Amino acid sequence: MLTIGTGNKAVAAAVKAAKPGVVAAYPITPQTEIVEQLAEYVTTGELESRYIPVESEHSAMAACIGASAGGVRTFTATSSHGLLYMHEMVHWAAGARLPIVMANVNRALGPGWNTWAEHTDAFSQRDTGWLQVFVGTVQEAYDATLMAFKIAEDERVLLPVMVNLDGFTLSHIMQSLETVEIGDFLPAYHLPHAIDTENPCVYGPMTGPADYFRFRWDIERSMRDAKGVIADVEREFAERFGRSYGPTEDYRCEDADVIVVAMGTLGKEAEVAVDRLRDEGIKAGSMRLRWFRPFPDLDLSGREVVVIDRDYSFGFGGVVAHSIRSKTGIVPYSVIAGLGGQEVTYNDIADFVRNRHPGEETWFGVSDHV
Amino acid sequence: MPGGGGAKLSLQMVTNVDERSVNNLSAIPKEEYLYKCTSACAGCSSSLCLRYVLKAAGPDTVLVVPACCTSVIQGIYPGTAMNVPVYNIAFAAAAACASGLSDALSARGKETNVIVYAGDGGTVDIGIQSLSGAFERGTNFLYICYDNEAYGNTGMQRSGSTPLGARTTTTPGGKRTAKKDLDRIVEAHNPPYMATACSAYPLDLYKKVKKALSIEGPKFIHILAPCPPGWRYPTEKTVEMGKLAVKTGTWILYEREFGKLSINGPSKAAMRKPAPLEDYINGQGRFKNLSPEIASEIRQQVERNIQRLSREEAGIC
Amino acid sequence: MYEIRIHSRGGQGGVTAAKLLALAAFRDGKYATACPFYGAERRGAPVVSFVRIDDQPIKIYSQIHEPDLVIVLDTSIMDVVDVLQGLKSGGTVLLNSAHAIAGCNGTCRHVDLTGIALAENLVVAGSPILNTPVLGALAKMDIVTLPSAEQAIREMFADERNVKAAEAAYEELKV
Ligand SMILES: Cc1ncc(C[n+]2csc(CCOP(=O)(O)OP(=O)(O)O)c2C)c(N)n1
Ligand code: SF4
Ligand SMILES: [Mg+2]
Numbered sequence: 076m077l078t079i080g081t082g083n084k085a086v087a088a089a090v091k092a093a094k095p096g097v098v099a100a101y102p103i104t105p106q107t108e109i110v111e112q113l114a115e116y117v118t119t120g121e122l123e124s125r126y127i128p129v130e131s132e133h134s135a136m137a138a139c140i141g142a143s144a145g146g147v148r149t150f151t152a153t154s155s156h157g158l159l160y161m162h163e164m165v166h167w168a169a170g171a172r173l174p175i176v177m178a179n180v181n182r183a184l185g186p187g188w189n190t191w192a193e194h195t196d197a198f199s200q201r202d203t204g205w206l207q208v209f210v211g212t213v214q215e216a217y218d219a220t221l222m223a224f225k226i227a228e229d230e231r232v233l234l235p236v237m238v239n240l241d242g243f244t245l246s247h248i249m250q251s252l253e254t255v256e257i258g259d260f261l262p263a264y265h266l267p268h269a270i271d272t273e274n275p276c277v278y279g280p281m282t283g284p285a286d287y288f289r290f291r292w293d294i295e296r297s298m299r300d301a302k303g304v305i306a307d308v309e310r311e312f313a314e315r316f317g318r319s320y321g322p323t324e325d326y327r328c329e330d331a332d333v334i335v336v337a338m339g340t341l342g343k344e345a346e347v348a349v350d351r352l353r354d355e356g357i358k359a360g361s362m363r364l365r366w367f368r369p370f371p372d373l374d375l376s377g378r379e380v381v382v383i384d385r386d387y388s389f390g391f392g393g394v395v396a397h398s399i400r401s402k403t404g405i406v407p408y409s410v411i412a413g414l415g416g417q418e419v420t421y422n423d424i425a426d427f428v429r430n431r432h433p434g435e436e437t438w439f440g441v442s443d444h445v
Numbered sequence: 446m447p448g449g450g451g452a453k454l455s456l457q458m459v460t461n462v463d464e465r466s467v468n469n470l471s472a473i474p475k476e477e478y479l480y481k482c483t484s485a486c487a488g489c490s491s492s493l494c495l496r497y498v499l500k501a502a503g504p505d506t507v508l509v510v511p512a513c514c515t516s517v518i519q520g521i522y523p524g525t526a527m528n529v530p531v532y533n534i535a536f537a538a539a540a541a542c543a544s545g546l547s548d549a550l551s552a553r554g555k556e557t558n559v560i561v562y563a564g565d566g567g568t569v570d571i572g573i574q575s576l577s578g579a580f581e582r583g584t585n586f587l588y589i590c591y592d593n594e595a596y597g598n599t600g601m602q603r604s605g606s607t608p609l610g611a612r613t614t615t616t617p618g619g620k621r622t623a624k625k626d627l628d629r630i631v632e633a634h635n636p637p638y639m640a641t642a643c644s645a646y647p648l649d650l651y652k653k654v655k656k657a658l659s660i661e662g663p664k665f666i667h668i669l670a671p672c673p674p675g676w677r678y679p680t681e682k683t684v685e686m687g688k689l690a691v692k693t694g695t696w697i698l699y700e701r702e703f704g705k706l707s708i709n710g711p712s713k714a715a716m717r718k719p720a721p722l723e724d725y726i727n728g729q730g731r732f733k734n735l736s737p738e739i740a741s742e743i744r745q746q747v748e749r750n751i752q753r754l755s756r757e758e759a760g761i762c
Numbered sequence: 763m764y765e766i767r768i769h770s771r772g773g774q775g776g777v778t779a780a781k782l783l784a785l786a787a788f789r790d791g792k793y794a795t796a797c798p799f800y801g802a803e804r805r806g807a808p809v810v811s812f813v814r815i816d817d818q819p820i821k822i823y824s825q826i827h828e829p830d831l832v833i834v835l836d837t838s839i840m841d842v843v844d845v846l847q848g849l850k851s852g853g854t855v856l857l858n859s860a861h862a863i864a865g866c867n868g869t870c871r872h873v874d875l876t877g878i879a880l881a882e883n884l885v886v887a888g889s890p891i892l893n894t895p896v897l898g899a900l901a902k903m904d905i906v907t908l909p910s911a912e913q914a915i916r917e918m919f920a921d922e923r924n925v926k927a928a929e930a931a932y933e934e935l936k937v
Pocket of ligand 1: 102103104132156157160512513514515535536537563564565566567568593595596597598599604
């Protein structure tokens, strides 16, 4: 059905279609609309699911862990401080190999309180073993959420997936949204290690130095396999529903001399900047990085690269800029922009490209840095 | 609860509070520590309460505020409506942060009041662990929970403190479980002083804050703070709503000093002859379309609570 | 692309007006986005919302700095906010007002949305509803068609008085 909706509503609609057995979530701006919409679906009976109104995010993820291990599909949504407050359980969910799907509405961290978009919250969960995808449109929020369940539950993966969307800029914008009849796109939930009294197992017992690393390696092996699974699921999705996605979304990159790499909504805004730059004769392209974990193989050889980081790793640099550098060997021009919802327009992005200095780092809006 | 010696000393200090000086509004100092330029909604009672709390506490006070409406009410950087130091802290962390602050100030030889001003969600839900910890270890501070019975800051989702039957955005069909009894949880920590209050009785609140701050150890005040957008009533009815909560016996004003209960004037009368519960409930959109079963369960809860406290005060156990 | 900035106060329905407008444009077969700018303020504080309408998919997420049309749902805001800031030359202003207001350059239109809402008794928690009548005015200005405006209102509100209010604004606005 073709309609229009917000990023948050799109996520909720996809979750409704995926029919989770348990939703456990806690409100936080700008994610709350997802929780509220799901509570409403459950109340009206549009979604036959248990809605667990937990008292904190730590408990939200813990409840999802219990439910997922107990043998049902589970979903939660959070943002910013909520994601950080559940951090211990975020690690736990991946270590326990549970295919939980979580929407994270990207938002900056306090102090001071700031409810606007930034990617630091998600990146702070980088090493937990979760797959992470970043979306750029309302439609993509819907599609990626649906695909997340299928990818997570694939037996070659069995890892949780975090779907990231920018706070307010995407969570609250109204755009067109086409919902689909999912049919048998999502098979029935099957967790090979679900708790079963017929087959008594102990989960997560004391595991010594001689064994522990094997379980860690097993996570990494699945992360590597996940690349193929993601590609398979995205291909099947395109065949069934006509919308295709990949590890990146490339725009006018074929003949580009300079490529802007950004994530989320800034990655879409960059496409408008590219059109402007092309009008001026600058052969620019845009590569919107969608998957952050597993980190995709990128082909940027022979191009200049401008990376926009809506995040920062203090004492080190922009997380995406450094990831690109270590994965491709290219030394990009690193721009730190959009922190805490800082307004960044396509004109600003075009300026980043015009004024690029590969190897340097610039903080947008800060004039007194070296 | 602090040791026996400290307790005796505190009792003496309690009797030092001059009752006469706080029996009329003119006794309340004119000094403002919360200016009128707040970002609160029209008719917000919790910001009003904060004003009286600070008047009672005076300038040698630090406020600790977890995520809640007060995070916004205090003003947006670089402006502020506050005239005492305010330490904003993460949602779950207020009482623990206050423990550190209180110890640091006393280590520096100061007698500064440390007051947590937290919402019900930050108290009964995500913050209950740090609240319990601070009361058990005897932190010298005053913890105030202003209770608007939902998560106001995020747009009125249920909290553990939302009453049975109330509609919130996460309980669109009405909440199915009862309000968590925060006061009995705090009571189980045996604090030297705890009290309930209501925004419609600012003088009573003022006195209670004064008294609490004169006592050493962990103190607690639970304020019922009606909220027009959350409870869905017209903004000008805020005072009336608070009065009705007390007059119907839904909210009982009392104090507990070293465990001993005394019920305060307005509630004494209300408990003898409570006003009809409908007067309170029917004026609020959040209780629209209550089923007769839920309505009767709410009534029974109110009656049980009145009975429990009356019996306790009368010494019948 | 046609860019619209809506000024209102928190709680007056500016955000919903933006959504309704985007929905109506979408029902006209256009691409449309509506994005409110959420500040930290509460009820009563000035808020802005942005609507973009185009024949192509819209990829811009930043705020609208040079609108084609500025809508002011509460003219008291004009004392504190420069509502005309960045308005394109030849741009239009639509005011919720019973009469014209001096100092508004460019094409300036006005319609008494508050009066229309009160006449239809469209009042929630003491405030008149402005977001549905304004759609009628926008239809009169050919931003969206009247049938799409009415359809959008019906999709979001069950109460037919909202449609009547939009029709009244359509009639009342002079172009
Ligand atoms: C860890 C974490 N989870 C969620 C939030 C979002 N949040 C901020 S305030 C709030 C609700 C506060 O409710 P309450 O304590 O009752 O205070 P009120 O807003 O009603 O004044 C929530 C859910 C947060 N800031 N941090
Ligand atoms: S939501 Fe309620 S408690 Fe919060 S500022 Fe508004 S009136 Fe006050
Ligand atoms: Mg509250």
